Every structure is written in C-alpha cells, then in structure tokens.
Amino acid sequence: MTPLHRIEERLRSLSFRQAFGLVAVANLILIGLAFALPADGGERGPAILSVLGNFHILALHIPAAVLLIVPMFEFFERHEQATSTVRRLSVFSAAGTWGAVLCGIFHAHFNGFEGDAVQLHLWGGIAASIFAGIASLLLSQGFLLRLVGQVVAIGVMSFAAHVGGELQHGDGFPFKPNKSVLTQRDVPPTPVVDNGQKRDDYAQVIAPILEAHCVECHGAKKVKGKLRMDSLEALKKGGSEGSAFVPGDLKKSLMHVRVTLDPSDEEFMPTEGNALTKDQVQAFALFIEGKPIPDDVAKAAIAATKAPKQAPKK
Ligand code: HEC
Structure with missing residues (x-):
C-alpha cells in the first residue's frame, strides 16, 4: 500500500x-x-x-x-x-x-x-x-x-x-490576436507616410513604444500610479495625478512630462530599465501635438524598442 x-x-x-x-x-x-x-x-x-x-x-x-x-x-x-x-x-x-x-x-x-x-x-x-x-x-x-x-x-x-x-x-484573448504578435507581424516594420496612405501613429509608433517600455508597470497586471497605458482611452483617462495624454498640451500630458525630467529625478519614467531615446521622446511630443511623425523619427523610435533591455539604473 x-x-x-x-x-x-x-x-x-x-x-x-x-x-x-x-x-x-x-x-x-x-x-x-x-x-x-x-x-x-x-x-x-x-x-x-x-x-x-x-x-x-x-x-x-x-x-x-x-x-x-x-x-x-x-x-x-x-x-x-x-x-x-x-x-x-x-x-x-x-x-x-x-x-x-x-x-x-x-x-x-x-x-x-x-x-x-x-x-x-x-x-x-x-x-x-x-x-x-x-x-x-x-x-x-x-x-x-x-x-x-x-x-x-x-x-x-x-x-x-x-x-x-x-x-x-491582453484584453480580448483568446479571440483577438495577441498584441505582441500584432506589433511584430501585422504592422509594417518600416512604416511609411509618403505613399499617400496616412500611418496610424498611435497604433504603429506610440503603442509599440509604450508596450516595450511602460506597459509592464502600467497595464492590466500592474497599475502603478493607477495609470494604464495599454490603450489610447486609458492614456486620456490617466492616473492619480491626471491625464497622461492631453491632445495639444505637452505640459499637461504626463506621458511626456515624466520622460523628459532629469533622469535622476524620482519621478523620471521608466523608473528602471531603458530610458526612452531622443527619437522616442520626440515621437511622443509630435503625437501629443497632433503632428504626423516623420518617417526617420518613427523608424528610429521603433528600432530602439527592439534594443535589448539594459541593466536597471541605480
Ligand atoms: C518599473 C516600473 C515602471 C515602468 C517601466 C514605468 N513606470 Fe511609470 N510609474 C511607476 C510607478 C511606481 C509610478 C507611481 C509613482 C510615481 O508617480 O512616480 C509611476 C507613475 C507614472 C506616471 C504618473 C501617474 C499618475 O497619474 O500618478 C506617469 C505619467 C508614468 N508613470 C509614465 C510612464 C511612462 C511614459 C513609462 C514608459 C516610458 C513608464 N511610466 C514606465 C513605475 C513604472
């Protein structure tokens, strides 16, 4: 037995x-x-x-x-x-x-x-x-x-x-394709604006940057500062300190404010890991101002999201 x-x-x-x-x-x-x-x-x-x-x-x-x-x-x-x-x-x-x-x-x-x-x-x-x-x-x-x-x-x-x-x-699973699958496969890797088709800057440039640098702490699983950054509505809704995305207003858009502080500032985002590159910050700014993101900036911004993560900053 x-x-x-x-x-x-x-x-x-x-x-x-x-x-x-x-x-x-x-x-x-x-x-x-x-x-x-x-x-x-x-x-x-x-x-x-x-x-x-x-x-x-x-x-x-x-x-x-x-x-x-x-x-x-x-x-x-x-x-x-x-x-x-x-x-x-x-x-x-x-x-x-x-x-x-x-x-x-x-x-x-x-x-x-x-x-x-x-x-x-x-x-x-x-x-x-x-x-x-x-x-x-x-x-x-x-x-x-x-x-x-x-x-x-x-x-x-x-x-x-x-x-x-x-x-x-991600929301809608399993009936919707996985978001990371979407960004990898369905979105052209080198987005274009000059062929007469307007690029969806949010879906093709901004969302992949947020996904790679912010959503791990600002998504469904972790909602730091009560802010989710996994959809445009969530950005507008904002967190405990207010909206992260206010069209046309860089100073009120916390998603821009927090990434342009001095990196030694406690409030600098992301709190650990890769800081955003110059092109990524510029893409955020243009998007908030409602201006199209030029091809070279978009390309460089997207390319930087694929860079391997660096060790967290002390
Ligand atoms: C490693 C975790 C982490 C990552 C990655 C991260 N954040 Fe945060 N974020 C936090 C924490 C913790 C807070 C709450 C404390 C504070 O307000 O500083 C916060 C708060 C915020 C707030 C203020 C929310 C509010 O209304 O109180 C904004 C805006 C923000 N983050 C933007 C970003 C952006 C943009 C990125 C990506 C570039 C990012 N964060 C990546 C941890 C993170």
Missing part, C-alpha cells in the same frame, strides 16, 4: 460532515490569505516565496485539465456510484485547484500585481477552488448531481482562467 493509497483511504473514511469541514477550512484559508497577503502592487521578498508564486502559471494548468476530463470519465463509466477513477480525478482536481490558487495569492502579493483585473482573477480563482471542492463533496451523490457539480466547477474555473488569460495575453 503506497502513501497515496493511505491518503485515499483516509479521505474515503471521512463522513460527509468531516469532508465538508475539510473543504470549508481549506477554502477559508485561501480567503484569509487573500486578505492577509493582498495584491496591492508591492514587490516583496523573500525571493523563495516569489519563486513559489511564479509556479502559479505552471501549477494551474494541471488541475484545470483534470477538472475538464472528469465528466468525460463519468460518461464513459456511467455508474450511478462514482467509480474510483472519477473519485481520484475529482479529488485531485479540487486539491490541485486549491494549490494553484495558493500559489496565485503568493504570486500577486510578492510580485507586485494590483488592479481590478487582478482582483477579479483572484476571487474567480478562489470561487473555482470552492466549486471544485463542492464537486468533490458531491461524489457520494448520484450520476446527475455529480455531473452538475462538475459542470458548474468547470464554468467557474473557465471564467477565472479567462480573466487570467487576458491578464497574461
């Missing part, structure tokens, strides 16, 4: 009330941790805990896949009583979802995540763990009730996974 068999026997010997208590306590721990370790944008040590958090992205795929195949086994086996295969898969998916959410709470808290989308994903994940737990409690019930429990758990998990997918790959 392996240790796994022993665990299985222990779990099977639990009364319904005991099993309910176990699922309830496990998920209350997650809820407690979500409050104790909030996703508030702070980046923290110790490194080992933030590494554990990084495993969230790996860990979550395993229970998600197992949760999805439980109904398949139910249909193949179609027993009024849950077979041991179904039991093992269902309990494993509940425990695995719990573990993935635990890693996720660490991930968000230690690696500086914040914002509405992160909160939605966090609580969606906790709900998925609760419903996967309920599905495993329903194992003592008949075929139909078990199936309903699993389908509901899959639905909640899919919602949480979708929000997580959008965090990772």
